[in-house]
Amino acid sequence: MTSIKSIRSRTVVLPTKDIDTDQIIAARFLTTTSRDGLGESLFYDLRYTADGSERTGFPLNKAEAKGCGILVAGNNFGCGSSREHAPWALLDYGFQAIISTEIADIFRNNSLKNGLVPVVVDGDTHRWLLDNPGAEVEIDVQNATLKLPDGQTTKFPIDGFAKYCLVEGVDQLGFLRQHADAITRFEETRAWKP
Amino acid sequence: MSNSTLFEKVWSDHVVVPETVETPALLYIDLHIIHEVTTPQAFTRLRELGLPVRRPELTLPTMDHSTPTTPVSSFKDLAIVGDSAANQIRQMESNCAEFGLDLIGFGNDHRGIVHVIGPELGATQPGKTIVCGDSHSSTHGAFGALAFGIGTTEVGHVLATQCLLQRKPKTLSIDIDGKIPDGVTAKDLILAVIGQIGVDGGTGHVIEYRGDAIAALDMDSRMTVCNMSIEGGARAGMIAPDDTTFEYLHGRPRSPQGADWESAVARWQQLRTDEGAEFDKAVRLAASTLQPMVTFGTNPGMVVGISDPVPDGGDDPSFRKALDYMRIESGKPMTDNPVDVVFIGSCTNGRLSDIKEAARVLKGRKVAAGVRMLVVPGSQQVKNEAEAIGLDQIILAAGAEWREAGCSMCIGMNGDTVPHGKLSVSTSNRNFEGRQGIGARTVLASPATAAASAVRGRVTDPRIFS
Numbered sequence: 001m002t003s004i005k006s007i008r009s010r011t012v013v014l015p016t017k018d019i020d021t022d023q024i025i026a027a028r029f030l031t032t033t034s035r036d037g038l039g040e041s042l043f044y045d046l047r048y049t050a051d052g053s054e055r056t057g058f059p060l061n062k063a064e065a066k067g068c069g070i071l072v073a074g075n076n077f078g079c080g081s082s083r084e085h086a087p088w089a090l091l092d093y094g095f096q097a098i099i100s101t102e103i104a105d106i107f108r109n110n111s112l113k114n115g116l117v118p119v120v121v122d123g124d125t126h127r128w129l130l131d132n133p134g135a136e137v138e139i140d141v142q143n144a145t146l147k148l149p150d151g152q153t154t155k156f157p158i159d160g161f162a163k164y165c166l167v168e169g170v171d172q173l174g175f176l177r178q179h180a181d182a183i184t185r186f187e188e189t190r191a192w193k194p
Numbered sequence: 195m196s197n198s199t200l201f202e203k204v205w206s207d208h209v210v211v212p213e214t215v216e217t218p219a220l221l222y223i224d225l226h227i228i229h230e231v232t233t234p235q236a237f238t239r240l241r242e243l244g245l246p247v248r249r250p251e252l253t254l255p256t257m258d259h260s261t262p263t264t265p266v267s268s269f270k271d272l273a274i275v276g277d278s279a280a281n282q283i284r285q286m287e288s289n290c291a292e293f294g295l296d297l298i299g300f301g302n303d304h305r306g307i308v309h310v311i312g313p314e315l316g317a318t319q320p321g322k323t324i325v326c327g328d329s330h331s332s333t334h335g336a337f338g339a340l341a342f343g344i345g346t347t348e349v350g351h352v353l354a355t356q357c358l359l360q361r362k363p364k365t366l367s368i369d370i371d372g373k374i375p376d377g378v379t380a381k382d383l384i385l386a387v388i389g390q391i392g393v394d395g396g397t398g399h400v401i402e403y404r405g406d407a408i409a410a411l412d413m414d415s416r417m418t419v420c421n422m423s424i425e426g427g428a429r430a431g432m433i434a435p436d437d438t439t440f441e442y443l444h445g446r447p448r449s450p451q452g453a454d455w456e457s458a459v460a461r462w463q464q465l466r467t468d469e470g471a472e473f474d475k476a477v478r479l480a481a482s483t484l485q486p487m488v489t490f491g492t493n494p495g496m497v498v499g500i501s502d503p504v505p506d507g508g509d510d511p512s513f514r515k516a517l518d519y520m521r522i523e524s525g526k527p528m529t530d531n532p533v534d535v536v537f538i539g540s541c542t543n544g545r546l547s548d549i550k551e552a553a554r555v556l557k558g559r560k561v562a563a564g565v566r567m568l569v570v571p572g573s574q575q576v577k578n579e580a581e582a583i584g585l586d587q588i589i590l591a592a593g594a595e596w597r598e599a600g601c602s603m604c605i606g607m608n609g610d611t612v613p614h615g616k617l618s619v620s621t622s623n624r625n626f627e628g629r630q631g632i633g634a635r636t637v638l639a640s641p642a643t644a645a646a647s648a649v650r651g652r653v654t655d656p657r658i659f660s
Contacts, residue, residue: 015511015512016511016512016515017510017512018393018394018493018495018512020493020624020626022624022626022627022628022629023626023627023628026628026632027259027605027606027607027629028606028607030231030259030260030607031231031260031276031278031279031281031282031607032234032278032282033234033235033238033281033282033285034234034235035235035346045627045628045632045633050614050632050633074512075394076393076394076397076427079393079394079427079493080329080424080624080626081328081329081343081624082232082327082328082329082331082343082344082345083231083232083345084232084235084327084345084346084347102394102397104394104397104427105397105398105427105429106329106343106344106345106424106429109344109345109348110345110346110347113345113347113348114347159218159361160215160216161216161217161218161359164216172347172351172359173239173243173347173350173351173354173355175359176220176351176354176355176357176359177354177355179210179211179220179355179357180355182210182211182220183210183220183222183248183355183356183357186210186222187222187356190207190222
């Protein structure tokens with residue numbers, strides 16, 4: 001994994017609450033055996049009508065949304081399935097971070113494994129971000145802070161280990177494998193075996 | 195150990211390396227169920243690193259999500275829908291062969307939906323840690339296992355190390371007191387719970403379902419309840435094992451046998467929350483207030499009693515957007531709405547008791563003109579058992595379709611979809627926009643409500659057929 005220390009970008013805003021992983025990437029795109037190229041399928045049914053034409057009102061389809069690396073979404077973003085295709089699609093599209101007041105467990109976990117930074121903020125900060133699409137903000141991963149255009153800085157919660165892995169570009173499988181001996185001992189000594 | 199919750203007992207029994215401020219715990223996984231959709235990229239990673247699967251015998255592979263359910267006389271005739279799905283299925287077969295995994299594939303009498311076959315085989319057991327690259331892994335918690343969904347990167351972690359890096363979650367107790375009224379099912383119960391706590395009410399928590407109403411449920415019903423824990427935001431939901439659990443597991447192919455059975459039961463009997471153990475959060479619900487439930491919006495928390503009016507979401511734009519998508523009006527009960535498609539099946543309601551319940555309503559009746567009804571068994575075994583007692587004949591005589599086992603219309607990635615704009619009453623778990631097909635409008639309900647709605651061609655209170 002590549003190291004991610006900070007992200008500076010304009011935001012694109014999807015204010016809807018409870019955006020689920022089926023909306024992020026619909027199941028019909030999950031027959032792939034690769035993790036690449038899923039950006040095309042991101043939010044597909046929100047971006048396009050049934051006949052394939054662009055929905056002009058959808059925020060990602062607006063000219064000013066191009067090149068935005070930070071998605072600000074309504075509460076409880078990423079609820080639903082465990083499909084890691086959701087963060088893969090967001091990353092492939094060009095997003096580097098998601099900001100919301102709440103981010104669903106499995107999605108957040110999958111995001112952290114892939115270098116998509118989940119940022120949970122308070123209601124006031126969130127409201128300001130929802131009201132100001134296109135704002136240029138800065139996410140400092142090392143210090144776990146979000147800086148708004150006026151310079152105001154807020155802390156966001158992030159697990160210390162997850163942060164370490166992001167900042168140092170650590171592959172967690174490598175970390176797990178360092179404990180191979182402990183795993184073997186556990187398997188040998190546990191009271192009962194499955 | 196005193197004053198521990200059921201969750202804490204199972205958790206602490208599997209900690210290989212304890213968590214610290216700096217690092218999460220290494221948690222050992224007893225059973226890893228895998229399927230064709232969320233594993234190909236994990237096998238690719240193992241191949242890149244030259245790693246084997248650490249414990250093939252703790253890995254249970256099958257195929258269910260992208261497999262067709264079109265009736266066939268032989269599995270040689272199975273027509274997989276789309277080259278991409280066919281490729282995914284072939285890769286699952288070749289990955290399992292390459293890594294030495296015993297795939298429960300086409301033609302195997304035990305093939306079926308991951309969360310149906312684990313329990314059916316007796317591989318799902320109390321006190322185990324169980325994961326799968328599927329969020330409805332919470333189903334297995336019905337046996338007192340700690341079971342949760344993981345992403346593909348973590349599938350790779352478990353394949354390679356049989357462990358996961360995990361922070362200990364919080365606990366949420368959901369007590370259902372009293373007796374569930376006649377004509378009300380486990381599906382109605384869990385929909386009511388999600389309606390109460392909201393789709394994010396369980397985020398960061400493991401649920402334990404407790405109380406008289408839970409203890410009175412059979413295993414199929416307990417699985418329905420635990421299955422939808424994730425729809426309330428909780429990765430896992432658990433129920434303490436009891437005699438109902440042990441009776442279900444006794445004699446199953448992968449259950450402990452002989453003397454091992456006795457010692458297993460003795461161990462499993464310890465798996466209950468101690469008197470005085472504390473939960474981080476607690477919710478109570480009186481079973482006597484329950485009625486058949488149906489969803490009206492685009493997430494499982496947007497749910498209403500069958501005879502109650504759809505609520506008014508005020509000026510919440512997300513609520514408005516959901517009702518516009520569903521073409522549902524506030525202030526009227528759901529029973530006014532005409533139905534196009536009815537789906538009975540999925541890991542939520544695709545077990546034998548669910549098929550029986552649908553057949554009970556359908557017996558001697560006909561599916562209304564213009565309604566397409568699919569009944570899809572959750573596994574080959576459910577299919578065989580249903581056919582042995584003639585349920586397929588009742589279903590076919592009513593004009594419904596009787597299909598092969600699989601995820602089918604729950605996920606719409608296998609050829610079974612709801613057409614654009616059509617209203618589906620579905621026994622599955624998610625009414626998200628587009629979940630059952632582009633533009634599909636999904637109403638979640640119990641098998642009885644779904645079958646009753648098929649007969650009348652409108653969303654229907656199933657108690658008129660009881």
